[in-house]
Amino acid sequence: xxxxxxxxxxxxxxxxxxxxxxxxxxxxxxxxxxxxxxxxxxxxxxxxxxxxxxxxxxxxxxxxxxxxxxxxxxxxxxxxxxxxxxxxxxxxxxxxxxxxxxxxxxxxxxxxxxxxxxxxxxxxxxxxxxxxxxxxxxxxxxxxxxxxxxxxxxxxxxxxxxxxxxxxxxxxxxxxxxxxxxxxxxxxxxxxxxxxxxxxxxxxxxxxxxxxxxxxxxxxxxxxxxxxxxxxxxxxxxxxxxxxxxxxxxxxxxxxxxxxxxxxxxxxxxxxxxxxxxxxxxxxxxxxxxxxxxxxxxxxxxxxxxxxxxxxxxxxxxxxxxxxxxxxxxxxxxxxxxxxxxxxxxxxxxxxxxx
Amino acid sequence: xxxxxxxxxxxxxxxxxxxxxxxxxxxxxxxxxxxxxxxxxxxxxxxxxxxxxxxxxxxxxxxxxxxxxxxxxxxxxxxxxxxxxxxxxxxxxxxxxxxxxxxxxxxxxxxxxxxxxxxxxxxxxxxxxxxxxxxxxxxxxxxxxxxxxxxxxxxxxxxxxxxxxxxxxxxxxxxxxxxxxxxxxxxxxxxxxxxxxxxxxxxxxxxxxxxxxxxxxxxxxxxxxxxxxxxxxxxxxxxxxxxxxxxxxxxxxxxxxxxxxxxxxxxxxxxxxxxxxxxxxxxxxxxxxxxxxxxxxxxxxxxxxxxxxxxxxxxxxxxxxxxxxxxxxxxxxxxxxxxxxxxxxxxxxxxxxxx
Numbered sequence: 001x002x003x004x005x006x007x008x009x010x011x012x013x014x015x016x017x018x019x020x021x022x023x024x025x026x027x028x029x030x031x032x033x034x035x036x037x038x039x040x041x042x043x044x045x046x047x048x049x050x051x052x053x054x055x056x057x058x059x060x061x062x063x064x065x066x067x068x069x070x071x072x073x074x075x076x077x078x079x080x081x082x083x084x085x086x087x088x089x090x091x092x093x094x095x096x097x098x099x100x101x102x103x104x105x106x107x108x109x110x111x112x113x114x115x116x117x118x119x120x121x122x123x124x125x126x127x128x129x130x131x132x133x134x135x136x137x138x139x140x141x142x143x144x145x146x147x148x149x150x151x152x153x154x155x156x157x158x159x160x161x162x163x164x165x166x167x168x169x170x171x172x173x174x175x176x177x178x179x180x181x182x183x184x185x186x187x188x189x190x191x192x193x194x195x196x197x198x199x200x201x202x203x204x205x206x207x208x209x210x211x212x213x214x215x216x217x218x219x220x221x222x223x224x225x226x227x228x229x230x231x232x233x234x235x236x237x238x239x240x241x242x243x244x245x246x247x248x249x250x251x252x253x254x255x256x257x258x259x260x261x262x263x264x265x266x267x268x269x270x271x272x273x274x275x276x277x278x279x280x281x282x283x284x285x286x287x288x289x290x291x292x293x294x295x296x297x298x299x300x301x302x303x304x305x306x307x308x309x310x311x312x313x314x315x316x317x318x319x320x321x322x323x324x325x326x327x328x329x330x331x332x333x334x335x336x337x338x339x340x341x342x343x344x345x346x347x348x349x350x351x352x353x354x355x
Numbered sequence: 356x357x358x359x360x361x362x363x364x365x366x367x368x369x370x371x372x373x374x375x376x377x378x379x380x381x382x383x384x385x386x387x388x389x390x391x392x393x394x395x396x397x398x399x400x401x402x403x404x405x406x407x408x409x410x411x412x413x414x415x416x417x418x419x420x421x422x423x424x425x426x427x428x429x430x431x432x433x434x435x436x437x438x439x440x441x442x443x444x445x446x447x448x449x450x451x452x453x454x455x456x457x458x459x460x461x462x463x464x465x466x467x468x469x470x471x472x473x474x475x476x477x478x479x480x481x482x483x484x485x486x487x488x489x490x491x492x493x494x495x496x497x498x499x500x501x502x503x504x505x506x507x508x509x510x511x512x513x514x515x516x517x518x519x520x521x522x523x524x525x526x527x528x529x530x531x532x533x534x535x536x537x538x539x540x541x542x543x544x545x546x547x548x549x550x551x552x553x554x555x556x557x558x559x560x561x562x563x564x565x566x567x568x569x570x571x572x573x574x575x576x577x578x579x580x581x582x583x584x585x586x587x588x589x590x591x592x593x594x595x596x597x598x599x600x601x602x603x604x605x606x607x608x609x610x611x612x613x614x615x616x617x618x619x620x621x622x623x624x625x626x627x628x629x630x631x632x633x634x635x636x637x638x639x640x641x642x643x644x645x646x647x648x649x650x651x652x653x654x655x656x657x658x659x660x661x662x663x664x665x666x667x668x669x670x671x672x673x674x675x676x677x678x679x680x681x682x683x684x685x686x687x688x689x690x691x692x693x694x695x696x697x698x699x700x701x702x703x704x705x706x707x708x709x710x
Contacts, residue, residue, distance in 0.1 A: 081687070095686045106686070229664045229671045292678070299654035300664070309584045309655070316584045317687050323647070325685065329678040331450045331461070332436070 022049040023056055024082040027090045027111045040177065040249060041140055044164040047253075048109040048144035049092075051162065051260050055107050055146060056094050058264050062271055063101045075100045078107075085313045088114045093318040097325065101275055103151040106321035112311075113140040131169065140166040143181075144260075145304070147322040148267075153287035154274040156187035156194070157235070157294065158267045159322070161304065162256055177249065179256050180242035183263055184221050185270075186235030186294065188287040190344045194270045195236050199354035201266035202239050202259070209255040214355075217241045222351040227297050232348045234297045238266075286341050288328035295327050377404040378411055379437045382445045382466045395532065395604060396495055399519040402608075403464040403499035404447075406517065406615050410462050410501060411449050413619050417626055418456045430455045433462075440668045443469045448673040452680065456630055458506040461676035467666075468495040486524065495521040498536075499615075500659070502677040503622075508642035509629040511542035511549070512590070512649065513622045514677070516659065517611050532604065534611050535597035538618055539576055540625075541590030541649065543642040545699045549625045550591050554709035556621035557594050557614070564610040569710075572596045577706040582652050587703045589652045593621075641696050643683035650682050 017034065019025055026033055026049055033042045056078050063075045076099030084090035091110030096102055116139050131137060143163030150157070162181035168174070185198050199218070206213035221240035226233055239259065244252050298305050308319040335341030372389065374380055381388055381404055388397045411433050418430045431454030439445035446465030451457055471494050486492060498518030505512070517536035523529070540553050554573070561568035576595035581588055594614065599607050653660050663674040690696030 079686070097686055104684075104686070229669075288681075295650060295682075296654065296675075299651065314584075320651075320684060321686050323684040326643075326681065326683050327650075328681050329459075329675060330680065331434070331452055331459070331676050332672050 017046065022053050022092075023078070023094050024080050024092045027082075027084070027092070027109075040164065040253065041142065041166065043253070044142045045111050047257065047260070048111075048142060048162070051144045051263070052092065052094060052107050052109050055263060056096075058268055059096065059102060059105055059107075059148065062268065062275070063096065063099050076102070078105075081318075083315055083318070085112060085315075087313045088112060091315065091318060093315070093321065095321050099151070101150055101152070101155075101271070103149050104321070104325045105146075105148040106318075107144070107146040108318050108321065109142075109144045110318070111142045114138070131167065136170040138168045138170055140164075145322075149291070149324045150271065150275070152275055152277065153188040153279050153283040154191075154277040155271050156185045157291075157324075158263075159184050159186070160260075160263055162260055164253075164256075177245060178242070179244040179252050181256060181259060182217065182221055182224075182238060182240035183259065183266065184225055184235055184238035184240065185267070186290070187344065188290050189283065189340055190236075190347060191270075191274070194273060196354050198236075198238065198266045198270060201262050203355050205258040205262040206239070206255075208258055209251070213241075213255070214239070225297065226301075227293060228301065230293065230296075232293075232345070233351055234294060234348075236347060236354075237351055285328065286335075288326055289330060289333055291324040291327040292329045295323055298322050372401065377408050377447075378433070378449050379435050379447045382437075382439070382447070382464075395519065395608065396497065396521065398608070399497045400466050402612065402615070403466075403497060403517070406499045406618070407447065407449060407462050407464050410618060411451075413623055414451065414457060414460055414462075414503065417623065417630070418451065418454050420456075431457070433460075436673075438670055438673070440467060440670075442668045443467060446670065446673060448670070448676065450676050454506070456505055456507070456510075456626070458504050459676070459680045460501075460503040461673075462499070462501040463673050463676065464497075464499045465673070466497045469493070486522065491525040493523045493525055495519075500677075504646070504679045505626065505630070507630055507632065508543040508634050508638040509546075509632040510626050511540045512646075512679075513618075514539050514541070515615075515618055517615055519608075519611075532600060533597070534599040534607050536611060536614060537572065537576055537579075537593060537595035538614065538621065539580055539590055539593035539595065540622070541645070542699065543645050544638065544695055545591075545702060546625075546629070549628060551709050553591075553593065553621045553625060556617050558710050560613040560617040561594070561610075563613055564606070568596075568610070569594075580652065581656075582648060583656065585648065585651075587648075587700070588706055589649060589703075591702060591709075592706055640683065641690075643681055644685060644688055646679040646682040647684045650678055653677050 017030070019030060026045065028042065028045055033046055036042055060078060076096050078094045078096045081093045082090065083093070089110070089112035091108060091112075093106065093108045095104070095106045097104050099105070116137055141163065143161060145161040146159065148158040160181070160183040162179070164177070164179050166175065166177045183202060185195070187195065203214040206217065217239040218237060221237040222233055224240045225235060225237065244255070246252065305319055305322065308314050309316060335345060372385070374385060381400065383397070383400055388401055391397055415433060431451050433449045433451045436448045437445065438448070444465070444467035446463060446467075448461065448463045450459070450461045452459050454460070471492055496518065498516060500516040501514065503513040515536070515538040517534070519532070519534050521530065521532045538557060540550070542550065558569040561572065572594040573592060576592040577588055579595045580590060580592065599610070601607065660674055660677065663669050664671060690700060
């Protein structure tokens with residue numbers, strides 16, 4: 001019957017993956033990715049392509065919303081750059097710049113592989129197993145990474161990153177794999193309700209898999225996104241984890257998928273709550289100073305940025321898309337005690353429990 | 356006679372060093388500094404205090420000049436912060452911010468000493484002698500360091516730094532000392548005449564001491580101020596040297612003094628030549644993008660900044676005064692071939708001989 005036919009077509013439309021499903025052609029040819037449903041490398045490449053598309057799509061919707069209210073502002077669009085790497089693999093960078101809602105938003109995926117020295121392999125992990133010094137190592141790394149800097153100081157900056165690594169010791173044919181990732185937020189003006197919503201959404205994603213995860217990865221996040229020389233956190237935290245290779249590959253991947261599914265619900269409501277709030281010149285100046293701190297963290301401490309910039313054949317424009325469009329540094333700036341800027345600083349100096 | 360008396364008073368006025376000679380009280384009590392004319396530590400502390408005063412005084416003159424032409428702009432003044440360090444020593448930071456001519460100008464001196472591990476001692480030198488791994492080391496470091504970011508994109512940024520180090524191996528009582536330093540310039544719009552004047556002035560200072568110095572230290576400067584991930588130099592270079600302990604302490608110090616004497620004549624004429632030139636919105640945007648590169652170099656590569664930020668008790672506000680008031684990052688920005696921005700990039704990609 002035609003009803004059955006319609007249902008079949010609808011079903012096939014919803015599940016069929018084709019070039020149109022993503023922001024660009026995949027790095028590995030799509031038919032190879034779809035040919036082996038057992039390979040985690042292939043499953044993860046399809047996963048990061050999907051996360052990229054979903055997030056870009058959602059951000060574009062916010063950027064375009066009510067665009068015709070004010071004729072002076074035109075919404076910006078994502079620029080899509082697909083690049084390949086001589087040493088193996090490549091990536092897709094999607095960057096929206098100087099928009100109506102988003103001053104700079106980047107969502108990048110990359111799939112890279114090749115051989116690497118043991119010190120570089122060591123650096124890929126924040127802790128855990130050690131590789132032998134003279135090992136002959138092959139690696140595979142696939143991830144999605146994003147930083148979203150809205151224009152309005154009432155809207156926090158978001159960062160997330162989810163990645164899958166494989167390292168193979170060719171000498172003894174041992175193979176290691178692990179997942180890493182996290183989502184964290186950096187407000188300029190503190191709204192406690194928003195921060196609680198953000199953390200609660202991430203906690204729910206964790207709780208579906210392991211009741212100890214949220215506490216552990218929340219703490220790890222506060223420790224990782226820490227600007228040591230200033231003795232303050234970059235933002236109000238979220239989740240950060242690395243070296244996840246338990247209880248098994250399927251369940252570890254399911255956990256990562258739950259985290260990724262939480263990106264839009266933890267952040268987009270916060271954007272919508274604040275995007276139409278007014279702000280003053282001094283709010284904007286404060287935001288730019290805090291963006292200076294963001295630059296300090298990313299260029300001095302962030303392992304991903306440092307690893308990226310020293311990796312041969314890496315694309316520095318994709319790595320540095322995390323930097324804000326504008327940042328300021330004022331000598332000895334210190335917010336007035338009791339001001340809203342000071343209230344934010346109290347939380348950055350001493351991370352709080354939010355749920 | 357009264358003539359003789361006047362001459363005597365004039366002579367004494369010119370040579371007498373007192374608290375008024377400097378931007379602030381010295382770190383080591385002035386009477387101690389003046390009590391031992393043989394100690395290089397004391398001579399160098401007096402030297403950096405004098406350089407700081409001379410440069411601040413000269414910059415303030417430029418900042419204040421013609422101040423009354425335009426009622427909208429008020430010139431800014433240097434803020435002076437004297438700080439001490441629990442572990443030994445301290446410093447004086449002079450920073451002028453958001454001025455008429457200078458958007459941010461910092462001239463800092465510091466005198467620090469204490470004990471340090473061999474790895475940190477190693478890091479103080481860019482090459483040369485190695486300290487034993489288990490050595491018990493005492494160090495003394497004294498220097499003057501400055502970054503001057505003018506507001507007008509036609510006026511280049513200047514950086515200079517002159518320093519004296521002592522390391523003493525307590526185990527065997529061996530003592531090492533050396534000087535380091537340099538002056539380099541970062542233009543946003545290239546004026547070849549200005550760059551030639553800048554290099555010629557530095558070459559003259561070198562030539563008075565050793566005919567091989569200019570070539571050697573000019574090359575070292577191009578290599579040091581290099582943004583590796585972008586494959587470009589930070590600016591048009593100048594001088595950079597380290598580990599200078601020859602031919603003897605007196606002559607090495609005399610060379611450093613000649614370099615310091617060249618700071619004002621190599622730079623201030625360049626400021627005066629360009630400070631009243633007009634500039635466009637796009638000139639300013641280009642300057643801000645190049646200031647982003649300045650931040651990248653300082654936070655990712657500069658040994659002084661990195662060493663400073665990991666040294667216990669260091670004053671991060673003084674270290675980070677080198678960062679511009681405002682910086683920008685635009686994804687994949689690339690100047691149009693043949694434009695003036697592109698002409699600058701050609702020189703940054705391939706350092707030229709200027710004299």
